[in-house]
Amino acid sequence: MTYYRMALGAATVLALAIPAKAQDKTLTIAGSGGVVKEITEKVFLPAYEEATGWKTNFVAAESNIMLEVRTMLASGKMLYDAMEVSASNYPIGVKDGLLAKIDYDLLDPNGELPEKAKKEFGVVAAAYSTVLVQRLDKNPEGRKIESWADFWDVETFPGPRSLNRQPQYTLEFALLADGVATDDLYDVLGTEEGLDRAFAKLDEIKDHIPVWWTSGAQSVQLLSDGEVFYSSTYNGRVTKLQESGIPAEIVWNGGALHTSYVGIPKTAPNYEAAHDWIRIRTMRPDLEIEYVKQLPYPNFAPGLFDQMSEDMARNMPTYPENAEVQFVANDEFWAANIDHIRERFDEWLLE
Amino acid sequence: MKFRQILWLFLPATLLLVAFIAAPSFDLFRASVFDPDFTTEHFERLINRSVYLDVMWRTIRVSLTVAVLCTLIGYPVAFFINLQPRRRQTLLLFLILIPMWMSILIRTYAWIVILGRDGLVNQMLAMLGLATEPMQMLYTSGAVLAAMVQILLPIQILTCYAAMTEIDFDLIRAARVLGARPRQALARVFLPLSLDGTLTGLVIVFMLSMGFFITPALLGGRQDTMIANLIEFQVQRLNWSFAAALGVVLLVLTVGMIVALRGAGKLLARRVLKGGL
Known part of the structure; x- marks a missing residue:
């Protein structure tokens, strides 16, 4: 063929x-x-x-x-x-x-x-993709994270988590966890109610995120040290993590494809x-x-x-x-909306 | 030599300060109110949003706590060193100086190794069977406090020690001869005389804490953000005017607090001198 x-x-x-x-x-x-x-x-x-x-x-x-x-x-x-x-x-x-x-x-x-x-x-x-990565050895017996909804489910999957300290490709994950379909993501995020919905969803997980990563290297380090069990990160870095013997696995479902x-x-x-x-x-x-x-x-x-x-x-x-199973990251949306959303996100982090 | 004849000795230092402190400070202030036209919006944002007031208040609170803890721990250590024979004093001071020579970044990373989920403390707790689950110590306020105190403590010890060596021990002997009990002699003669130096150390530690950046950034969570972290964050976001406004606020708060601390210290010293503790 x-x-x-x-x-x-x-x-x-x-x-x-x-x-x-x-x-x-x-x-x-x-x-x-x-x-x-x-x-x-x-x-x-x-x-x-x-x-x-x-x-x-x-x-x-x-x-x-x-x-x-x-x-x-x-x-x-x-x-x-x-x-x-x-x-x-x-x-x-x-x-x-x-x-x-x-x-x-x-x-x-x-x-x-x-x-x-x-x-x-x-x-x-x-x-490349921004994806959810899990430490398989930290999962409860016989369970595996399969979606952002699981990432938000701190009852079934207890443990510290991390997300990017940026609103772009973080708010999307919150909406996915809240049940928004990948095709509707940016329509929802483009409305004031949708934005509120994303932040409300982030509120739920806020206390379970001891640290917000600011660079791809940091997110991998956190996973590698076991400081967090679940984190978003860039797919290109996960291979290195696995090669160093860390039982990490990518959850492609709900990833952001750039x-x-x-x-x-x-x-x-x-x-x-x-x-x-x-x-x-x-x-x-x-x-x-x-x-x-x-x-x-x-x-x-x-x-x-x-x-x-x-x-x-x-x-x-x-x-x-x-x-x-991924959504295509919408850079047009972020180019147009980044300023006011980022200000809100930064202040939300300080609350 | 007359005062005016040797005034030029100040020239290099003055030039240096004008070029690298005064001019940039002025520039900072200008950037905070011109964006590009005159505006007070950045200061208004700072005052109107409670999150920023929280950060300022937290910065002062953490800095005061660190300064007081350093004093409470450092003063007895300095006192102890001061009582040792000369040779041992040199050795002990040397031991205190060693960590000061290490970069703050490295000392902060050391705390990550100690406090992490797989860190030394958690491993020890698990080994002794004291904890089944690792404790979350990293990315907490406690971690920030512990590391800041550890990093700044040598400064307070050295300042206290310097003040104590100036004290004439004959004065304490005199107090004893005149009937003071050891504790009384200490409280009414030694303590007041060392108070000024101790206060200087406290102010220095406070001042350094106000601008601390690396330690809260690496060991703290989002709820441990201090003004310096906020400035770095805004600079990265290219909100330079807002960052400049934060810088001005940091400068004003620090200077204001130093004046207040010195004032309070003077008042305390006078009361201690007059009536004892």
Whole structure:
């Protein structure tokens, strides 16, 4: 199946590549520097060049990439053909009209990408999750935490807990524990009553949270020391915890899936070729596996998990069974509402 | 040499203070009322929300408790050292100085190891069969108090000790010769004479406590937030003007409390000198 798909993908790419080859053009891609740049240059860029015959120019935009795009748009000369769009930049790009729509008929004519991967102005390039983690050895005999409602159930699962000292992706968990469906989360949170409901739910657990973590490292340390039995944390850190011999387990149910994207700036000179790049970046499991081996932030490349051991696959936030039970973190919502909610949250903590 | 001729000796220190204390303090004050136009909203927020008043009150309360505990523990220790032969005094002072040379951060982390759920105290309690469930000691007010006292105690001991070495022991002998019982001589001669130095130590410990940050941040829960923690929090949230307002409040509260403490101390000293305890 995988080989068939790969062959099909390669054939499509090849078909596109032939006319392109004659032009010998360059695709300019903007992204972040550091490790991400290294791996991109090693894995994805050569594949793109090989498949299309185009040259690539990867620009590490160290400063504010959205500001650059805005300036280029204003000056009428867009230099980038494609770009990485972080979770927090995506809503800005949408709101300010900096991004071009993705043509999914062009990108994915066979509909291989799952819906969760497809945004109007970007395709998921990498993902991580904020998830509930439990210390299995601290659970009551024969019981396991399976949801945020269980996290709130201090009768069945007694013991200290921890949550992030931030309202974003904490209030959501409270609402989930209160029985709100994942699809309704942000509609509920967007109303004053919904907000009250989230805080009322947090009131219930307040006394059972001796410490609120302020960094991912701290949350893992607390779990590792046994200072808390249950905590939210970032999925990428849990493997390390398990490797150090701590019987920790992720509860994917109700996790917050954070995604960053690859998109196309408006007025990009090579709109269609940029789609080829996006296909290479997001739909090629053979390349993506190399990326994931270095950085545990997978995307939705079809068939990616066939390349992995069962164990590794099950630890990926985008593994179908895991992705299904999570909600997609809504950065647009938080970009618009963070100020007043955070003030309330900070003062609530001091009460 | 005339006073005016040697006045320039103050110049380096004055420049240093103006550049690194006075100017930033002024800047802090400016930032608290200009955001970017003149506004008192940040101070109003501080006064109108009871949570912030709670934090201020808690900061004063914790600092006073730490200062008093340090005095109650430190004074007898200083007295004991003062009574030892010279050589042993040096050794004992050295022992007290050693922890002072260690970073506050490290000493605070040591308390995490001691007080944690799997920490030394809980392990000991479990071993002795005194507790079936580990006690929650970390992230409590008690943990913050214990660590702050432990960290600041050497300062109080050294200040008390310095004050005691200045006291002429012939005065106590004189009191004894004139018929005072040992306890009386101590209470009516030694204690009043050491009071001023002790009070200085208490004020120093109080002042340092008011700005304490690391210890409540690492050992306390959310209900142990002090002003310095709140400032750090607001700076992280990029609410710089609000953080500046908190800084101004901290400065004013600290200076105000120091004046009050000194005043109360003077009053106490006079009463003790006049009528005894």
